[in-house]
Amino acid sequence: MxxxxxxxxxxxxxxxxSAFFISDGTAITAETLGRSLLSQFGDVKFDIKIIPYVDxxxxxxxxxxxxxxxxxxxxxxPLVFDTIVSDEIRAIINEADACNLDIYExxxxxxxxxxxxxxxxxxxxxxxxxxxxxYKARIDAVxxxxxxxxxARTTHYDGADIILxxxxxxxxxxxxxxxxxxxGIRAANYPLxxxxxxxxxxxxxxxxxxxxxxxxxxxxxxxxxxxxxRKAGSRYASLAQCQEEQRAIQAIYTTQKIPNLNVSEMSIExxxxxxxxxxxxxxxxx
Amino acid sequence: MxxxxxxxxxxxxxxxxSAFFISDGTAITAETLGRSLLSQFGDVKFDIKIIPYVDxxxxxxxxxxxxxxxxxxxxxxPLVFDTIVSDEIRAIINEADACNLDIYExxxxxxxxxxxxxxxxxxxxxxxxxxxxxYKARIDAVxxxxxxxxxARTTHYDGADIILxxxxxxxxxxxxxxxxxxxGIRAANYPLxxxxxxxxxxxxxxxxxxxxxxxxxxxxxxxxxxxxxRKAGSRYASLAQCQEEQRAIQAIYTTQKIPNLNVSEMSIExxxxxxxxxxxxxxxxx
Numbered sequence: 001m002x003x004x005x006x007x008x009x010x011x012x013x014x015x016x017x018s019a020f021f022i023s024d025g026t027a028i029t030a031e032t033l034g035r036s037l038l039s040q041f042g043d044v045k046f047d048i049k050i051i052p053y054v055d056x057x058x059x060x061x062x063x064x065x066x067x068x069x070x071x072x073x074x075x076x077x078p079l080v081f082d083t084i085v086s087d088e089i090r091a092i093i094n095e096a097d098a099c100n101l102d103i104y105e106x107x108x109x110x111x112x113x114x115x116x117x118x119x120x121x122x123x124x125x126x127x128x129x130x131x132x133x134x135y136k137a138r139i140d141a142v143x144x145x146x147x148x149x150x151x152a153r154t155t156h157y158d159g160a161d162i163i164l165x166x167x168x169x170x171x172x173x174x175x176x177x178x179x180x181x182x183x184g185i186r187a188a189n190y191p192l193x194x195x196x197x198x199x200x201x202x203x204x205x206x207x208x209x210x211x212x213x214x215x216x217x218x219x220x221x222x223x224x225x226x227x228x229x230r231k232a233g234s235r236y237a238s239l240a241q242c243q244e245e246q247r248a249i250q251a252i253y254t255t256q257k258i259p260n261l262n263v264s265e266m267s268i269e270x271x272x273x274x275x276x277x278x279x280x281x282x283x284x285x286x
Numbered sequence: 287m288x289x290x291x292x293x294x295x296x297x298x299x300x301x302x303x304s305a306f307f308i309s310d311g312t313a314i315t316a317e318t319l320g321r322s323l324l325s326q327f328g329d330v331k332f333d334i335k336i337i338p339y340v341d342x343x344x345x346x347x348x349x350x351x352x353x354x355x356x357x358x359x360x361x362x363x364p365l366v367f368d369t370i371v372s373d374e375i376r377a378i379i380n381e382a383d384a385c386n387l388d389i390y391e392x393x394x395x396x397x398x399x400x401x402x403x404x405x406x407x408x409x410x411x412x413x414x415x416x417x418x419x420x421y422k423a424r425i426d427a428v429x430x431x432x433x434x435x436x437x438a439r440t441t442h443y444d445g446a447d448i449i450l451x452x453x454x455x456x457x458x459x460x461x462x463x464x465x466x467x468x469x470g471i472r473a474a475n476y477p478l479x480x481x482x483x484x485x486x487x488x489x490x491x492x493x494x495x496x497x498x499x500x501x502x503x504x505x506x507x508x509x510x511x512x513x514x515x516r517k518a519g520s521r522y523a524s525l526a527q528c529q530e531e532q533r534a535i536q537a538i539y540t541t542q543k544i545p546n547l548n549v550s551e552m553s554i555e556x557x558x559x560x561x562x563x564x565x566x567x568x569x570x571x572x
Contacts, residue, residue, distance in 0.1 A: 017401060026559040029322040033389070035572075036315040036369060040394055042406035048572075052559050077400060083322060099400040101393055103319070108326055114363060114385040115303060120328035136515075138554065142460045149432065174428045177463050181554065229422075268424065268467065273312040273338050286321070286334075 016047040018070040018078040022063055022093060024085060027052040033103060034081035046079070054084065060092040067096040085119075134184070134285045141180035141187075141284065148188035149173055154205035157188060161281055163209055164189040166216035167245050168236075169226045171263050171271060175216065178272045184284030185276075197248035202256055214275060215253050215260030220246050222264050302333040304356040304364035308349055308379060310371060313338040319389060320367035332365070340370065346378035353382040371405075420470070420571045427466035427473075427570065434474035435459055440491035443474060447567055449495055450475040452502035453531050454522075455512045457549050457557060461502065464558045470570030471562075483534035488542055500561060501539050501546030506532050508550050 019038060021030040027050050038046055049070075051063050070078045080098040084090040094100050108119050148156055150173065157163060162179070164172045164187060172189035179185040196203045206213060218226075220242050227237035235241050253260045259278055263271045275281070305324060307316040313336050324332055335356075337349050356364045366384040370376040380386050394405050434442055436459065443449060448465070450458045450473060458475035465471040482489045492499060504512075506528050513523035521527050539546045545564055549557045561567070 026555050028555055028559070029318050031572075032315050032318040033369075037390070037393055037397060040371065040405040041397070041401065041403050044401065044403050052563060079397060079400065083319075085326065099396065101396060103393075104323070107323055107387055107389075110385065110387065111323060111327070111365060114365065115327065115330065117327050117330050119326040135553070139457075139460055142463060146432065146435065146459070171425075173432070174425055174467065177428060178467060181460065181464060181467065267421070269312050269314055273314070277338060286317075 015074050015076065016045050017076045018049060018067075018074065019046040020049050020051060020063070020067055020070075020078055020080045020082075020098070022051045022054055022080060022082040022084065024053065024055040024089065025083075027083070030081045030083040030103065033083075034079075034101075037081070037101075038079075054089065054093070055086075057089065057092060060084075060089045064092060064096045067098050071097045137184040137284045138181060141184045142177065144186040144188070145176040145180040149176065151190040151205075154190070157205070157209045157212070159186060160188045160209070160212055161186045161284075162214055162275070162279065163187070163206065163212045164216060165192055165206070165213050165258070167192060167218075167223065167242075167249055169223065169230065170216045170218050171268070172216055174268050175263075175271050175275070178268045179275070182269075182272060183276065183286065185281060186284075192245075192249055192252070194245070197245055197252070200248060200251055200255070202252065210256060210258070213256075213258045214279060215249070215258045216271070217246070217249070217253075217260055217262050219262070219264040301360050301362065302331050303362045304335060304353075304360065305332040306335050306337060306349070306353055306356075306364055306366045306368075306384070308337045308340055308366060308368040308370065310339065310341040310375065311369075313369070316367045316369040316389065319369075320365075320387075323367070323387075324365075340375065340379070341372075343375065343378060346370075346375045350378060350382040353384050357383045423470035423570045424467060427470045428463065430472040431462040431466040431474070435462065437476040437491075440476070443491070443495045443498070445472060446474045446495070446498055447472045447570075448500055448561070448565065449473070449492065449498045450502060451478055451492070451499050451544070453478060453504075453509065453528075453535055455509065455516065456502045456504050457554070458502055460554050461549075461557050461561070464554045465561070468555075468558060469562065469572065471567060472570075478531075478535055478538070480531070483531055483538070486534060486537050486541070488538065496542060496544070499542075499544045500565060501535070501544045502557070503532070503535065503539075503546055503548050505548070505550040 019034060021027050021034045023030045031050055054060050054063050067078050067080060078098045079101060080093065080096060081101050081103060082090065082093050083103050084093060090102065094102060112119055147153055162185065164176055166172050168191050176187040176189045179187040190206060202210065223242045224237060224239050231237050261274055305320060307313050307320045309316045317336055340346050340349050353364050353366060364384045365387060366379065366382060367387050367389060368376065368379050369389050370379060376388065380388060398405055433439055448471065450462055452458050454477050462473040462475045465473040476492060488496065509528045510523060510525050517523050547560055
């Protein structure tokens with residue numbers, strides 16, 4: 001027997017509402033939007049299921065079975081976020097016993113009306129192919145980030161779009177790679193270590209590139225925690241050492257006029273987006 | 287004078303319709319969905335403008351000015367995709383002279399109705415913080431991918447979730463990094479080079495990890511093109527050499543029963559998603 005509209009607040013904690021992200025492609029769009037919408041509900045936990053590549057009637061019927069089974073087991077209507085282009089396949093998904101949040105429905109038609117073009121889902125799919133310009137720009141940027149990670153090499157900074165600086169463990173490496181993968185931006189990164197900080201001067205390798213530098217900072221307590229997890233009990237991870245490095249790097253940022261960002265509360269996506277905004281750097285892809 | 291509903295087909299090619307992706311956050315959700323919707327219109331080119339962090343009334347008014355200016359200059363109503371949570375700020379954006387594709391409108395209310403919870407946009411935002419579990423999983427995976435890129439080190443394969451293999455320039459490195467950043471998956475990668483291929487045996491370092499191997503392949507003509515761009519005129523980039531390597535690696539995949547994927551037509555996102563689907567690997571984040 002189905003339980004309709006059961007009040008979720010009184011349920012035992014083991015029963016979670018399912019959320020399905022379904023697409024005929026990677027389901028990245030459905031997932032991105034779905035997670036973003038679900039995050040508006042703060043502490044409510046969802047049991048997330050991602051079903052990509054639902055591009056046949058059979059696969060759509062399989063997905064419907066999974067949705068209905070989830071409803072049967074939990075008594076809670078699953079939330080279904082789908083970005084399926086084919087009307088025929090989408091109609092099958094919409095038959096599931098679920099709260100259907102059909103993302104494309106309506107939107108594509110409104111755009112078509114406004115621009116006076118019919119949708120043509122099969123065109124324009126070539127941009128990501130391994131021999132496309134965008135793909136090459138991404139790969140080149142990724143290899144640039146790898147080759148110029150962690151101050152490994154300092155002779156290619158002429159080709160850098162940006163050089164991230166900061167203390168050890170402030171998030172420079174993942175940010176460089178994200179900038180490369182997502183935006184095709186060539187980001188080097190250089191850790192300012194104790195030796196650099198002692199002099200309160202920029203390291204020689206960086207001096208000609210002051211205009212390309214961007215600093216990442218994080219709160220001292222977080223820095224201590226992250227370093228403790230890496231090297232517990234070390235001087236490197238001590239509060240005194242972290243405080244001293246923080247003081248020194250802030251002095252460098254100030255005297256050298258290096259734009260910088262406190263990334264303590266930020267995801268990698270947020271750091272990268274803020275950097276684009278603050279520097280005015282232009283994406284090479286997208 | 288505004289030109290309403292001008293037929294886009296007859297416009298000179300220099301006038302493109304603007305599409306704005308606007309958010310009070312990174313605008314990644316608005317951009318992902320917006321690009322996905324626009325890609326349904328194949329060859330139509332849009333002039334894309336991304337405005338993140340519109341979180342005050344003043345910034346919303348600035349955005350409206352930019353939208354209206356674009357309309358004034360082109361005579362074409364801009365498409366506006368926004369994911370703004372605040373009703374007050376969203377209302378300002380919706381006043382622009384544009385085709386407003388207000389993504390959140392309605393969807394949040396429908397979810398709230400279904401789950402019986404009110405939205406609480408300020409909760410649940412901590413997952414990306416630099417000291418969160420998700421952040422740590424991502425960073426660990428990124429460092430794993432870096433340390434185990436391109437066969438650089440083969441002593442840490444016990445800790446790998448997956449080991450990508452393939453010819454030089456088949457997309458292993460960006461795929462490893464994407465798997466790390468997006469899914470927290472620890473992906474090593476190992477290039478099968480001429481020496482490895484001569485024997486039609488797996489290299490010694492890989493033999494104990496056959497169950498973790500996943501092969502990437504690309505079409506020979508694309509491989510030649512990519513290698514030509516890297517080392518024009520070399521034997522490495524010659525058709526004969528690429529054909530021979532392709533034959534040899536396919537033999538290894540077959541005899542060693544290594545699952546593999548032709549990635550020629552795929553973006554990095556698609557490659558990563560297909561790998562998850564084919565292997566059943568579980569994400570460590572998200």
